Each structure stands twice: as structure tokens, then as C-alpha cells.
Amino acid sequence: MGQLSSPATAPGPAVLERVRTLQRVGVLCGIAAGAWLGAAEVPTKLVTTGISPVLISFAMVAGVFLGRWSLPAMVRGTSGIRADIVEAPHLVIWAIIAGCLWSVANTLTIFAIRDLGLSVAFPLWNTNGLIGILWGVLFFGELHHAGWRRWGAVGGGAAIIFVGGMLLARASSSQIASHVAVRGIAAALGAGVLWGSMYIPYRKAYLSGMNPLSFVSFFTIGELGMMTALAVVYMGGFHNLYRQLSGAQDVLFWLLAAGFVWVIGDIFQQYAVKYIGVSRGIPISNSNQLWGLLWGAVAFGEFRGWQHGAVAGAIWGSVLMALGLAAISFSVVDNSEYLKWVEAAEREHRRYGIDIEFVRSGMEGRASTPPQRRTWLDWMLVAMATGAFVWTGTRAHWPSLALDGTAAIVLLALCLALLAACATALWKVTRFN
Numbered sequence: 001m002g003q004l005s006s007p008a009t010a011p012g013p014a015v016l017e018r019v020r021t022l023q024r025v026g027v028l029c030g031i032a033a034g035a036w037l038g039a040a041e042v043p044t045k046l047v048t049t050g051i052s053p054v055l056i057s058f059a060m061v062a063g064v065f066l067g068r069w070s071l072p073a074m075v076r077g078t079s080g081i082r083a084d085i086v087e088a089p090h091l092v093i094w095a096i097i098a099g100c101l102w103s104v105a106n107t108l109t110i111f112a113i114r115d116l117g118l119s120v121a122f123p124l125w126n127t128n129g130l131i132g133i134l135w136g137v138l139f140f141g142e143l144h145h146a147g148w149r150r151w152g153a154v155g156g157g158a159a160i161i162f163v164g165g166m167l168l169a170r171a172s173s174s175q176i177a178s179h180v181a182v183r184g185i186a187a188a189l190g191a192g193v194l195w196g197s198m199y200i201p202y203r204k205a206y207l208s209g210m211n212p213l214s215f216v217s218f219f220t221i222g223e224l225g226m227m228t229a230l231a232v233v234y235m236g237g238f239h240n241l242y243r244q245l246s247g248a249q250d251v252l253f254w255l256l257a258a259g260f261v262w263v264i265g266d267i268f269q270q271y272a273v274k275y276i277g278v279s280r281g282i283p284i285s286n287s288n289q290l291w292g293l294l295w296g297a298v299a300f301g302e303f304r305g306w307q308h309g310a311v312a313g314a315i316w317g318s319v320l321m322a323l324g325l326a327a328i329s330f331s332v333v334d335n336s337e338y339l340k341w342v343e344a345a346e347r348e349h350r351r352y353g354i355d356i357e358f359v360r361s362g363m364e365g366r367a368s369t370p371p372q373r374r375t376w377l378d379w380m381l382v383a384m385a386t387g388a389f390v391w392t393g394t395r396a397h398w399p400s401l402a403l404d405g406t407a408a409i410v411l412l413a414l415c416l417a418l419l420a421a422c423a424t425a426l427w428k429v430t431r432f433n
Helices: 013-040 042-049 053-075 078-087 091-116 118-125 128-140 148-175 178-207 212-235 238-247 249-276 278-285 288-299 308-329 335-352 356-363 376-394 405-430
Strands: none
Touching: 013 042, 013 249, 013 278, 013 288, 013 335, 013 405, 042 249, 053 078, 053 091, 053 212, 053 238, 053 249, 053 376, 078 212, 078 376, 091 118, 091 178, 091 212, 118 178, 118 288, 118 308, 128 148, 128 178, 128 278, 128 308, 128 335, 148 308, 178 212, 178 249, 178 278, 178 335, 178 356, 212 238, 212 249, 238 249, 249 278, 249 376, 249 405, 278 308, 288 308, 288 405, 335 356
8 A cells, every 4th residue: 555556557455455445434424424414404494484595505604614614623623734735735726616616506405495395305406416427437537447337337327316306306396386396496406517516626636635624624715705795696785684694693503503514414425525436425425315305204294285196206206316326326446447546646646746645645545644733723713613603502593393303303313323433434444534
């Protein structure tokens, strides 16, 4: 495992064993990401109470900003983040671009939830997995020389996902006014395209050796900047934005919490992309559609009043999409495909002049520099985030939403169990590298 394999040299047994271990961790990260990304969308149900979708998205992005700096500072420290950026400064721009795409996509998902509900909107915007597969194949050598079985799994999975999406669209349009359904479907699919394109910067970062905890810190600069611009334009100026935020103080805590929960899921998703690639990591993390179905149907009772055929169509559509995602996600990377990954990493190394040891260590899940002690800045970031949640929490009221408390507790317990399992595996195998 002492050097990055060249395109002409097959990786040794030690490297392949390490790659397989990292792939198992990546799959677990993808599953945990699905649970937490699904839970993060629950507070966006507030849109059904009349709160502006843009205001909800803005508050969520504020929570994301708090999480994307405080969690990396606590787990790794800003000194480690600084060291990564020194090695690959060009990735800051890519991170900001990805953050801009995320903000627009997240806003579209809230419009989709308003018009379609969680149960149906989730699977529709998870078509981002298909976009991610396309970019992974075209730009980063994923699935190249993968063999007909793996291509069959990806092609068949994509076809199943498409059929499942059509079932969901039909189910929603049969129970929702046609113009509302079309608007919601368009918003969900638009979010899928933007999120799918966002994964290009992800993969560039991790082929270059970047630590996910470093990448997400600068990612959020683009998120907050783009979301602020969207909110100011949509609401007619800073004054109107401030006025609406002031009027929504009783729910700001829940929206900030949604952003923070999203960060946890997104960090796991980043590790999944790092270790199993875009074409596998994104589809498996898109298991959040099943969590969205559970939260929407079980906890919020979104299927009440629907005809039996429509409910069956929504459930079967989600199941088909999940099967398609599973077929794609669990196709294992073999030696020849891994060599294509190595070639893509070497292109990044040559193009940007990145230190080869930095690239090599990143691909193998090892730190290129020794761990650094936490500084006053790290604890200040954690204190600021904590203070924001405490301040908004003291003003929070339980929103007027119909929620099955027992179902919510069970779903939260499952999320916490996956968090513990995934964090433990990441620490043991990679020390969060």
C-alpha cells in the first residue's frame, strides 16, 4: 500500500484488501446517509402550515452552515482543514460551486414537498442518482472495464428506477390537482438534475485526496451565499426577509435542526462517494426515499384519504426504485475498474500539481499529516453553533402538525443506531480520513 498504482500496474493484494474494506465502510455510510437525509426533510413539512418555502430553505441552510463548520471542527479541527486546502486550493472553488447548486436544489425540494408530500417527492428528486451515474462514467472512469454483469446491474437498475418514478408520478397526479402535481413533479425533477450535477465536484475532491470534513466546510460558503441571494430576491429585499424570519421565531429551531441533521447525513454521503464512487455512493444514499416514505406515510399519515390503488402505486413505485438503487449500489468494484479510478486520480494530480502522497493517502483512507490539537477557533465554532440552537430553542413551539409520536420515536432510534454503527466503522478503519 506504499504507492499509488500506475495505470499499467495492477494494484497489489494489500491495496485491494484495503479497497474492499473501504468499500464496505462506504456502503454502510451510504445506508446511514439515507436515514439521516430522510429525517432532515421532516421539518420541511412546516411548508404545509403556510410558511414560505424559500424562508424554510433559508433557515435550513443557516442550520447547515452551523453544522458544516462545528462538526468538522470538533471531529478533526480547523488545522486539518487548513492543511487540506493548502494541498489542493483549487477545490475551494469547486466546493463553492457545489454549494450553490445544493441551495437551489434544496429550495426546489421544498416546493415539491408542498405540492406532492414527502412520500412522493422524495423518490422523484432521487433521480439525481441517474445523473450521478452518468457523470461518474463520463468523467471519472467509474464502471469502465467493469464487465457486463456490473453494466447490467447499472442499466437494469436505472430502468427499474425509471419505472418506479413513473408509478409515483401517476399516483400523485391521480390524487392531487393536475396543475399542482405537474408543478411539484417539475420541482422535484429539477432538484434531481441539480443534485446529480453537484456530485462532479464531490468526486474531483476525493480523487484528489481531500478529506470530506474539509470539503464540506467550504461547500457551505456557496450554500449560504446562493441561498441568501435567492431569499432576498424572492422576498423583495433584506427588510422583508428579516421581517419574515422574526415572525417565524417559534419554528426557527426546527428548521436549524433540519439543516444540522442534513449535515450529518451529507457527511456520511460524502464518505460513501469517496470510497465507492458516485455511481454507487449516491444511489445507495438515495435510500432516503424509503425513509421519506416512512416518515410521510407512517409518522404524518400522508396516505389518509388516498384511494387504495393510488397508495399501492406509491408503495410499489418506491419499492421498485429502491430495488433499482440496490442493484446499482452493491455491484462491487473489481481490479480493472479500480485501475480506472487510479488513472482519474493521477489526472487530478498532474493537472493541479497536487502532492502524490496527499492523493495516495486520500484514496487509501489514511491521513497525509499527523492529527493536530484543537485550537480556540475550533471550540469557538462549536460554542457559536450551540448558542444558536439554545437561543432558538428557548423560543421554539411545537408546530401544529399531525404527528404519530410513537412512529417518530422508532424512526429516530433507528437513525441513531445507524449513526453509532457508521461513526464507529469510520473511526476504526479510517480515523475519519
